[in-house]
Amino acid sequence: MELLTYTIKEEKGRIDKVLTDVFSQFSRSQIQSWLKNDRVTVNGDITRANYKVKSGDSIEIDRPEPVVIEAKAQDIPLDIIYEDDEVMVINKPQGMVVHPSAGHPDGTLVNALMNHSDHLSTINDVIRPGIVHRIDKDTSGLLMVAKNNDAHLFLADQLKEKKALRKYVALVHGVIPHEKGTITAPIGRSKENRQKQAVVKDGKPAVTHFTVLERFEEFTLVECQLETGRTHQIRVHMDFIGFPIAGDPLYGPKKTLKGNGQFLHAQTLGFVHPKTEGLLTFTSDIPEVFKETLENLRQNH
Incomplete structure (x- = not known):
């Protein structure tokens, strides 16, 4: 104690x-x-x-004494988009947590990765082997995974230098009138709710670019490109400009569309390979529930 x-x-x-x-x-x-x-x-x-x-x-x-969290291998299916001796690209399903924590001790992407491979980077810590960057539990889509420490440092440097390509597709509330925009607003922990992030004066610099893909009666489908990678960045920024992501339990209106959380998908991921130094770019389809929702909106529209 x-x-x-x-x-x-x-x-x-x-x-x-x-x-x-x-x-x-x-x-x-x-x-x-x-x-x-x-x-x-x-x-x-x-x-x-x-x-x-x-x-x-x-x-x-x-x-009380903090609970020691250990990451253990678990036989959980992985949607592997690409793999070689240096890196993996995983299409994470909605609902899966990236690494173990006090609230999610197992069943995570890390547990699945440890079962799949004995070769994962060890730079972050024992509960985040291979993890270079994260996406939220209820955000689906592409993640890069490092299979050794040199690859990890190489990939992490691309993220830090804003050289990696990360594009998301999001369904947001409201009809955005303009075709493109850039949100430049610092993000930090919310003063009112510690579970949330917010645009705050003393936050870390954050930049999100967005392009309208399709408009509906009460919603807009947008592509968001990250220039920085703050916690909940797209969710916070879209809410900040008055167009919160549909289905978002933290930042959006409650129970407006049937789904399993926010309609946000990491669709495109691009980076320079640690060994070959060639540019790799990957894309993945939005989840079925996302597709069905868009079809329903099109029919109603």
Whole structure:
């Protein structure tokens, strides 16, 4: 166990929100769990999430030991678009998490990759072998995977230098009036909801280019090209300009179209090969539920 202590100075409001701001290394859900399980005391008394803190309050958190997460090989099917001794390109299905975490200890892309190959880069850490970049659980599409550390560094450098090609197809709410646009707005963690990212003044630079592909009565199909790769970047940027991605449980209106999460697909991936230095470009079809939704919109339109 680890004992965390803090004395309230000028902070005001609910204790769960205050502690999330004070101990920013922990998520709000973690802190709420500790409150629920009687691990937080104020002036020696167990408290609850809705307690309003007062100046001088002495807070103690009896933090449990963190759970050690291990990535283990699991026999999970992989949609392999390309593979050689250096790299793999995987078409990740919607609903699959990229690597293990506290909330998703197994059943991830990493578990499947470890079952498929003994040769994966080890640069990131033990729970992310081979993973050069990520896409969200409910975003489908193409990912590059490194099979050794030299390849990993080579690919990661292309992402850092904005030389890799990453194009997504997204269905968004609203009818975008112009054909093309570029969103340049810094992204960081939301001050109101720690599960979300947001456009914030002190965020990291983020640039998304978009092109309208098709318009419907209440929706627009767009192609988005990433210049940077911030967490939830396309989802945050499209919401920021007033056209949130359909089906997005965090940033969009609730239950507007039947699906399994946001209608966002990483369709095109291009990079220079680590060994041959030739340019490789790959594309993948949108998922069936995405296709069916577009057909329904076309018929209604």
